[in-house]
Amino acid sequence: MSPSTSPPGLPGCILIATGGTIASRIDARTGLAVPANTGAELIEAVPRLASVARVRVDEFGRIPSPHITPDDWVGLHGRVLVALADDDCAGIVIAHGTGMMEETAWFLDLTVQHDKPVVLTGAQRNASEPDFDGARNLLDAVRFATSPRTRVMGVLLALNGHLNAAREVMKTHSLDVETFNSGEWGYLGGIVGEQVLMHRAPQRRLHLPLQDSALPRVEIVSMYAGADGALVDAAASLAPGIVIQAVGTGHVNPPMYRAIRAALERGVEVVISTRIPRGGTKAGYGMEGSSHSLAHAGAILAGDLSAWKARILLMLALQNKHPRAGLQALFDH
DSSP: OBBSSTTTSSEEEEEEESGGGEEEEEEETTTTTEEOOOOHHHHOOOGGGGTTTTEEEEEEEEOGGGOHHHHHHHHHHHHHHHHHTTTOOOOEEEOOOOOSHHHHHHHHHHOOOSSSOOEEOOOSTTOOOOOOEEHHHHHHHHHHTTTGGGTTEEEEEEHHHEEEETTTOOOOSSSOOOOOOOOGGGEEEEEEETEEEOOOOOOOOOOOOOOOOOOOOOOEOOOOOOOOOOOHHHHHHOOOEEEEEBBTTTOOOOHHHHHHHHHHTTOOHHHHHHHHSSSSSOOOOOSSSSSHHHHHTTTTETTOOOOOHHHHHHHHHHTTTOOGGGGGHHHHH
16 A cells, blocks of 8 residues: 655545546557556646545556456455554545446445445546546545545545435436436535535445355346346346346336246345336336236335345345345335
């Protein structure tokens, strides 16, 4: 871990560098952006950090965001625990690709229990672009991570001057710097001038300890016009858990419904989410394949969790051998 060069009176912060666009620059041979900058180079590019905190760097890797795996989550979990145990560390910043950032944030929020803030940040524009947003995002993230106002809030995500809770946040645009928001719930806070201003605290916190380095396999299957259930059958043959990305408030067609019932009967856990970004799942219709009929068959309604976040919660529930009878309460927490 690289040492800090800031004055000793400032709070300590550990930057865990994982790669992503914030660490990317244009490769002169191809003209395409690739993760290339180290965490130390990120710090050097933001000289104002030296007046905010004593930042030390833990080089985890230079991984493109789509290449992040559950094994990386487990490895990152261990590095976070080590950093949190450091008495000189007031908070942690994780520099990460934005594509998978909300999944990593949610996994860590579920598995890490600590008063110190853990803040993920990244960039939408690579470091070779003249309007690179990574420098500002990193500076803001360090401010959030070392502020007493963000303690006991779990894992957070900071981008473009705003702070979001891991459970609520979603990436909403593939290119814009104003991409992460929390939908109807709103931001937790932001940076005003150079000050951290908080509006609220996350209320729906949940903890499931990481029991083992091997996370159970859980597949995601989407509902679409004409889906025949074949992909549900295939997923049920591969994994002990499936998340269905349904339509509306959690509905599927009759072929998908029959395939889901068959999966449940063979002991596979099935969670029903929706492809609609706001509103979540709710039982309220009586047709075959409705959320009500799926819940009656034994499936779990994911509430406001996206399919990819529901998958992470189900993976940890399976690892913790959570009984089926208590799974709905877990997702409702």
